[in-house]
Amino acid sequence: MFRSLVRRLALLAAAATMPLAWAAGPAPVAPQQTVCTVTVNSADEKEALRRHLPESKYRFVELVERGRPDWLDSSCRAGISCDVLVISGHYDGGNSFFSDQLEVQEHLPVDELERVSCSDSCPGLFSRLKEVYLFGCNTLNPQPQSSASSDIVRSLVREGLAPKQAQRELQSLAAAHGESSRDRMRQIFKGVPVIYGFSSTAPLGPTAASTLERYLRVSGDREIARGHPSGRLLGHFAPFSMTATQGMTDEDPHLQARHDMCQFADDRRPPAEKLGFVHQLLQRHTAEARLYIDRIRRLTSMLDEPMRQRPAVAQALAAIAGDAAARERFLEDARVAEPPTARVRLLDVARDLAWLTEDRRWEELALMLGELQSRRQVGVPEIGLACGLNAQGDLDGAFNRRVVPGGVADDVAHAAMRACLGSAEGRARVLQALQSKDEADVAMAQAYLRHQPITDVDELRSVVSGIAGMAPGDAQVRALESLGRHYLSDREALDTLTDLFARTPSWEVQNAIAGILIRADRKSLARTRLLLTLVENRRPPAGGNSMVDALIVRLQTP
Known part of the structure; x- marks a missing residue:
């Protein structure tokens, strides 16, 4: 019995001298983090992160399913739960993340993010988020989005508030109701410790990716998904107005x-x-x-x-x-x-x-439209408003009145408004202004043509001929750009533009012509003649590649 006791004590002593790691057993393996990406424009930022975050620790899940409009709902049904969210896309400042690529139809409406955040239909998707990266312009801009601030102040004054009190009330309302992009993102991502974004212009995808690469080469993944803002990351993106905030908490005053x-x-x-x-x-x-x-x-x-x-x-x-x-x-x-x-x-x-x-x-x-017509100054917003309201022709003829020469309404902007409302006189005046040497008049005509493009062949030929006869310069470039939205298929108009390309001394004019021809009906183009004209007569662009290069490549493609 004594020898048995000695043996047990010896075993205990031996165990006490074993290495601590052996005694504690194998270290627990950290759970894999899920990096969710929403790529509606370039994938540069996502790929930069993927290259530097080890697969053993991070799983990447792209939420966008190309060609499927309900991709966010699909992610919810799949039970995906994100630790990190990366959204890459242009941001319009209030309503949507979108792509600048014509072939890409996917976008991310901000109200869809609000729905997911507020509803219980998808409780897991964002419930454990530690960080959000918003790669888009103005995603964390602190300025109120409302463009009617002064009018809201006037409304409060009409309701009995003194002007200074009304201004303070507006500021309080704007803060309380999330009138900035930053406030809106804080509302959506409630409880998220860190939200990265940009207070103004964000870098383009390749620039953002290279900046991320430099940061990750130095810091690795030790600051990723930790729920604390990284001073190093903000320092690398300091030239691009990156900032950080946190989602609202239950103690937030707003x-x-x-x-x-x-x-x-x-x-x-x-x-x-x-x-x-x-x-x-x-x-x-x-x-x-x-x-x-x-x-x-x-x-x-x-x-x-x-x-x-x-x-x-x-x-x-x-x-x-x-x-x-x-x-x-x-x-x-x-x-x-x-x-x-x-x-x-x-x-x-x-x-x-x-x-x-x-x-x-x-x-x-x-x-309201009559009131606008009587104003001394109207511009592009009023033209767009009039054309938009009369998109179905409901107001045609309502303002087809005679204009007093030299009066308030005797300018191109007012004529464009009348044209939007069905005035034949107004339309003729606008199409004539498209050929003006005054760039401001051309800009008003351009605003009108965005809503009411030229569809009559004779009218189109007359306009193209008039633009071709303009002196080279900014007005002619803008006039040509106004035709860029037209899908030209008339051979005579296309030949006129080709001849203008050959004789103009301006590379800007050539670039604008190429922008029209690249969208034109390919079957209507004299491809061999046009390609020869482009190669023999092109002017060297000031900034390297131009639309002319793209048109040449397109013509050389079968």
């Missing part, structure tokens, strides 16, 4: 803004409940409702007639329609709202809420 956003975005809430929330908004300051006007428009535009007939929805709409006080406040504000595009949105909502009949809405729009 958490109510996210709650309001989710009232619209949560797909678990039926339309009647959402309309009830809209009614609450309309009983607040009109200025506050203005901040939500686009969300209200999206909601009301989805209410087709069968949906409107459902008892709960009909009851909610009837409650709004019968609120005379809210209606009067809203319409009073709508009739003087600036800019005019904001007035149109407000009148559309008034129609959708049964505060205006369709005929009465058109009367209000006609009054």
Whole structure:
């Protein structure tokens, strides 16, 4: 027995001298992190990360499925849960991430991110996010997006606030309701410790990728998916206005803004409940409702007639329609709202809420257009607005009035507005202005042609001939660019442009002509003659490659 006790003590002593790693057993293997990528433009940033993050520790999942519009829902159904999210795409500052590649149709609407964030239909996708990388311009821009700030101040003054108090109220509303890209991203990615983005212009994909490469070669992956902002990463991207923030927390003073956003975005809430929330908004300051006007428009535009007939929805709409006080406040504000595009949105909502009949809405729009015609200065926004409102020809002839020579309306911009509204005189004036030596007049004509392109062959030939006779310069380049959206198939017009290419001394003019011809009907081009003309007469471009190079390659391709 004594020898048995000695043996046990000896074994214990031997165990105590064993290496600690052996005694503790094998070290636990860290779970693999999932890097989710949303690539709607270039894949440069994604590939830079993939090259430097070891496969044993990071799994890459591309959420975009080409050709499938419901790819985000598909990711939800697949049970994907992201530790890191990388979104690569151009950002329009408010509504969508998109691509500059014509063949790429996929995009990422920001309201779809809001839906996923607010709804319980996809609880796992973003629930364990530690970091978000937003590779797009202005993704974390802190400036309010609303372009109607001064008009909202005027609205608050009309409701009885002093001007300085109205300005303070606007600032408070803008902060509380997430009126900047940064605030909107903080609302969407609630609880995420680190969100990287750009406060202004972001670098293009290849530049962003090379900057990431330099950072990762120095730091490796030790700062990735740790939930702490990296000073090193921000330092590498400092020339490109990269910044970092964090998602909203439950202690955030503006958490109510996210709650309001989710009232619209949560797909678990039926339309009647959402309309009830809209009614609450309309009983607040009109200025506050203005901040939500686009969300209200999206909601009301989805209410087709069968949906409107459902008892709960009909009851909610009837409650709004019968609120005379809210209606009067809203319409009073709508009739003087600036800019005019904001007035149109407000009148559309008034129609959708049964505060205006369709005929009465058109009367209000006609009054607005008449007011714009009487203004001394109008420009590209007003031209676009008039053409957009009359896209179906409903207002043709409404402003086909005689113009007083030398009067307020006797310029190209006003003529373009009249042309948008069906005036034959206005259209003739605009097409003549397209051949003007005044670049400002050409710009107004260009704005009109974006909405009303030339379709008559004789008219097209006359315009092309007139542009070909212009002196080389910025006005001629802009005039040619206005034809770039046209899919030209008339051989005579194409030959005129080819002849202009051969004789012009300007490479900018040649570049603009190539931009038209590369989009033209290939069957209508005299390919052999055109290719010879391009090769023999091209002027050296100031910046290296040009549209002429692309056209030559296209003509040489069978």
